[in-house]
Amino acid sequence: MRRLPQEKGTKGKEAPEKNQSVGVSLSNSLDENVLFFSSLYKDSSDVVFHSFAIGNKKAAVVYIEGLSDLQKLDELVLENLLKMTEIIEKDFIHSLKNTIPISNIKKIDTYSACSDAIANGNPLLLLDGLKEAYSLGIVKYEKRSIEEPSAETGIRGPREGFTESIGVNTSLVRRIIKDPSLKMKPLYVGKYTKTKVVISYIEGLADQNLIQEMENRLNRIDIDGVLESGYIEQFIEDHPFSPFPQVLYTERPDVVSANLLEGRAVLMIDGTPFSLIAPISFFSLFQSQEDYYERFWIGTFIRIIRFIFLGVAIFLPSIYVAITSFHQEMLPINLMLSIASAREGVPFPAIVEAFLMELAFEALREAGLRLPKQIGSAVSIVGALVIGQAAVQAGIVSAPMIIVVSITGIASFLVPRYSIGLSIRLLRFPIIILAGLLGLIGVMLALIVLIIHLSTLRSFDIPYLSPINTLHKNPMQDTFVRFPLWKMNFRPHLTGNIDSVRQGKTIEPQPDKGGD
Amino acid sequence: MVEKGRITAPQTEFIMIPTIIGTAILSIPSIDAKFAGHDMWMTPILGSLIGFLTVYIVWRLHELYPMQTPIEYSERIIGKAAGRVFGLLLTLFYIHNSGIIVREYSSFISTNVMTDTPIIIFSITILFVSALAVRGGLEVIARTAIICTTLFMSSSVVLLLLIKDIKLGYLLPFLENGLLPVMKGTLIHNSWFSEFFLLAFIFPYINNQKNGLKSGLRASLIVMFILLYVNFFVLTAIGTSAANLFYPVYAIIRSITVYNFFENFEVLITASWVLGNFVKISVFLYAASLSLAQLFRFSSYKIIVFPLSVLVFIFSYWDLPNLVVKVNYISTIQPFYLLTIQTIIPLFLLGIALIKRKRSEST
Numbered sequence: 001m002r003r004l005p006q007e008k009g010t011k012g013k014e015a016p017e018k019n020q021s022v023g024v025s026l027s028n029s030l031d032e033n034v035l036f037f038s039s040l041y042k043d044s045s046d047v048v049f050h051s052f053a054i055g056n057k058k059a060a061v062v063y064i065e066g067l068s069d070l071q072k073l074d075e076l077v078l079e080n081l082l083k084m085t086e087i088i089e090k091d092f093i094h095s096l097k098n099t100i101p102i103s104n105i106k107k108i109d110t111y112s113a114c115s116d117a118i119a120n121g122n123p124l125l126l127l128d129g130l131k132e133a134y135s136l137g138i139v140k141y142e143k144r145s146i147e148e149p150s151a152e153t154g155i156r157g158p159r160e161g162f163t164e165s166i167g168v169n170t171s172l173v174r175r176i177i178k179d180p181s182l183k184m185k186p187l188y189v190g191k192y193t194k195t196k197v198v199i200s201y202i203e204g205l206a207d208q209n210l211i212q213e214m215e216n217r218l219n220r221i222d223i224d225g226v227l228e229s230g231y232i233e234q235f236i237e238d239h240p241f242s243p244f245p246q247v248l249y250t251e252r253p254d255v256v257s258a259n260l261l262e263g264r265a266v267l268m269i270d271g272t273p274f275s276l277i278a279p280i281s282f283f284s285l286f287q288s289q290e291d292y293y294e295r296f297w298i299g300t301f302i303r304i305i306r307f308i309f310l311g312v313a314i315f316l317p318s319i320y321v322a323i324t325s326f327h328q329e330m331l332p333i334n335l336m337l338s339i340a341s342a343r344e345g346v347p348f349p350a351i352v353e354a355f356l357m358e359l360a361f362e363a364l365r366e367a368g369l370r371l372p373k374q375i376g377s378a379v380s381i382v383g384a385l386v387i388g389q390a391a392v393q394a395g396i397v398s399a400p401m402i403i404v405v406s407i408t409g410i411a412s413f414l415v416p417r418y419s420i421g422l423s424i425r426l427l428r429f430p431i432i433i434l435a436g437l438l439g440l441i442g443v444m445l446a447l448i449v450l451i452i453h454l455s456t457l458r459s460f461d462i463p464y465l466s467p468i469n470t471l472h473k474n475p476m477q478d479t480f481v482r483f484p485l486w487k488m489n490f491r492p493h494l495t496g497n498i499d500s501v502r503q504g505k506t507i508e509p510q511p512d513k514g515g516d
Numbered sequence: 517m518v519e520k521g522r523i524t525a526p527q528t529e530f531i532m533i534p535t536i537i538g539t540a541i542l543s544i545p546s547i548d549a550k551f552a553g554h555d556m557w558m559t560p561i562l563g564s565l566i567g568f569l570t571v572y573i574v575w576r577l578h579e580l581y582p583m584q585t586p587i588e589y590s591e592r593i594i595g596k597a598a599g600r601v602f603g604l605l606l607t608l609f610y611i612h613n614s615g616i617i618v619r620e621y622s623s624f625i626s627t628n629v630m631t632d633t634p635i636i637i638f639s640i641t642i643l644f645v646s647a648l649a650v651r652g653g654l655e656v657i658a659r660t661a662i663i664c665t666t667l668f669m670s671s672s673v674v675l676l677l678l679i680k681d682i683k684l685g686y687l688l689p690f691l692e693n694g695l696l697p698v699m700k701g702t703l704i705h706n707s708w709f710s711e712f713f714l715l716a717f718i719f720p721y722i723n724n725q726k727n728g729l730k731s732g733l734r735a736s737l738i739v740m741f742i743l744l745y746v747n748f749f750v751l752t753a754i755g756t757s758a759a760n761l762f763y764p765v766y767a768i769i770r771s772i773t774v775y776n777f778f779e780n781f782e783v784l785i786t787a788s789w790v791l792g793n794f795v796k797i798s799v800f801l802y803a804a805s806l807s808l809a810q811l812f813r814f815s816s817y818k819i820i821v822f823p824l825s826v827l828v829f830i831f832s833y834w835d836l837p838n839l840v841v842k843v844n845y846i847s848t849i850q851p852f853y854l855l856t857i858q859t860i861i862p863l864f865l866l867g868i869a870l871i872k873r874k875r876s877e878s879t
Binding site for chain 1: 524526527625629630633637638641642645648649652655656658659660662663664777779780782783786787790791794
């Protein structure tokens with residue numbers, strides 16, 4: 001890895017602490033322990049302290065309402081504990097495991113570990129005279145059920161999407177990739193949220209340096225809270241000032257699995273259905289899962305269409321501005337005449353016109369996005385009427401401009417990844433200005449600057465425009481064209497050339513040659 | 517080491533092809549038609565010999581002094597003082613030449629595409645984007661070049677649309693005035709092909725050193741074929757009257773019409789030539805900055821790129837008041853100027869180095 005790991009200790013391996021109780025051991029006396037926790041959770045009505053006695057020993061259970069399975073706590077834990085008559089203090093965890101039918105009981109002996117256990121929904125069992133506590137793994141909280149991913153829909157392919165609960169998400173991936181070499185390394189980020197982040201990769205396929213680098217970058221994050229994968233994304237990027245996404249996000253387990261199998265690392269973050277995939281290249285943003293599920297001709301065709309419309313989305317308005325204001329002679333005469341007659345009454349120069357319409361279109365799109373669904377349709381009707389019809393009839397903008405803006409709008413929706421669509425929307429405006437100043441040369445200069453910028457970018461040490469400008473052969477099979485699956489024999493060696501053979505060599509499907 | 521990036525051998529080809537063709541496609545055909553007339557189609561073939569020779573010289577020098585640029589090894593070959601004088605000469609040569617290339621590009625744009633905009637705008641903007649690329653280092657130049665070169669080269673397919681209009685009769689009479697006109701035309705090509713000496717600034721930074729020579733020669737071959745292709749179409753489409761036009765390639769592409777609708781292909785061509793010239797200027801600016809930095813023992817050339825591009829900008833207007841002077845310079849001075857510094861002096865350097873090597877081995 002090019003970036004050396006920053007020396008900042010191993011903070012983050014353990015959940016970051018905010019109080020002074022780091023590493024302080026529990027006390028011998030139950031009263032003291034309970035007092036500590038009740039002061040820690042003072043003014044917190046959702047934390048429940050339940051005191052009782054086992055035989056002649058005082059005991060207490062601490063848990064947070066709504067995070068633990070109360071039925072299990074009552075039936076499995078308390079009922080069995082109350083039946084106990086005496087306590088063997090030595091090696092109590094053993095007798096506990098033999099009494100309580102719960103598979104996940106852990107002994108902990110520091111205050112910080114205790115508060116972590118409580119916060120995660122594990123009820124804490126405290127006993128008088130013991131310098132340790134027991135966290136009972138009966139976590140249960142309300143969560144959304146698995147639904148079809150709404151931001152990444154498809155016709156063909158699994159309908160399962162990630163949810164906000166990381167346990168569900170890891171299990172969804174585990175259900176696809178059953179090999180034990182699939183690893184899930186946990187980390188905790190965020191001073192207050194203590195969000196669990198899982199680095200998942202396949203051992204033997206992913207570059208160990210990549211995993212190490214990923215861990216280093218995650219450990220470097222020192223923020224108070226992680227509310228969405230975007231928080232993590234913006235802290236682990238290589239080039240924070242670039243408008244281009246350097247990490248891919250997805251809410252589909254099949255996409256995650258495909259990337260794991262190509263040797264990439266996936267970050268799953270608790271509290272969001274979006275997982276992050278790194279390293280990626282610019283061309284990963286143009287791959288959709290259905291390219292692989294449908295026949296390769298179709299996958300290839302759709303991919304080429306996407307790239308053509310990428311060009312349209314970025315450059316069409318600026319080319320229109322350049323041609324109408326500088327290079328009228330470059331259009332065929334009939335086309336030029338019809339554009340000229342449409343523009344006759346328009347009071348603005350083409351650049352102002354383009355800017356106005358693009359801004360209006362962006363406003364419409366944003367308005368439609370944030371509004372409740374019932375009002376959203378009203379916005380689109382008003383927008384279509386005002387912008388489409390009235391503006392042209394009133395002679396404020398020309399009809400060709402409307403066509404250009406709408407084609408651009410459609411083109412920017414063609415990209416399968418929303419994040420790159422956002423970058424394209426942003427880039428359009430400076431390019432329109434350049435086109436208005438320098439015509440076609442301005443557009444070309446913008447293209448050059450864009451290529452230079454993309455060539456400078458790296459995502460976890462992988463050149464952003466690879467494999468195009470690194471000229472690697474194998475990943476080329478899956479860039480502009482999508483080779484038949486039985487031809488993609490090698491993994492794209494973007495992440496080191498580890499175990500590059502993906503599948504057998506002569507697996508081209510053909511009828512049995514035996515008889516006729 | 518001043519340059520830290522590493523590129524691959526195929527990337528070198530992508531860098532070198534537009535570095536030669538970028539301006540060659542603009543300036544050569546007209547002068548070539550003036551000198552060689554009906555035989556202009558064969559001049560690239562003879563001209564490319566200098567290309568192969570230069571690549572070979574550079575490669576041998578590279579083999580003798582691996583991981584070094586001419587600035588460094590010239591000191592070791594001909595002694596410290598003389599070596600530094602040569603280094604200074606080379607640096608100034610590349611600054612001057614970058615200026616001329618910028619001027620060639622800007623004149624083309626301002627006479628054909630944007631006649632009302634002041635010409636200096638084009639020089640400043642192209643220098644700015646090239647400087648941006650050079651500041652990114654050789655890796656960025658190489659990666660950028662791949663896309664730019666692909667687009668640049670693919671636009672030349674447009675010439676094939678002329679096939680229905682060509683008159684093969686223009687190729688005759690064969691060798692009407694003997695070989696001398698052909699040699700004159702060849703000399704023009706030689707000056708462009710000698711620019712392969714730029715490989716000396718690229719070879720030290722190639723990953724797989726073994727493939728350097730092969731890709732250099734291949735680049736030279738590709739350049740020859742493209743110039744042959746362009747010259748052939750210029751000659752067969754408009755004959756020797758190409759000599760009367762400043763930009764005959766642009767002119768013949770303008771004349772393409774298919775079904776009376778697909779026309780104005782010059783838009784495509786202009787756009788792609790901007791890309792090609794961008795690569796060319798970047799490579800020259802890179803060579804100039806790298807040699808300046810090595811000459812004065814800077815630790816990095818990246819900080820001097822922008823100041824240097826200001827100097828290049830000045831050179832692009834100094835002593836070149838108009839197009840006619842520029843054409844005159846290209847057809848009379850440039851072949852000798854470029855050939856001397858980029859092929860003949862390195863040939864002598866190689867000779868001295870080989871003699872030195874032999875002597876040290878025999879003693």
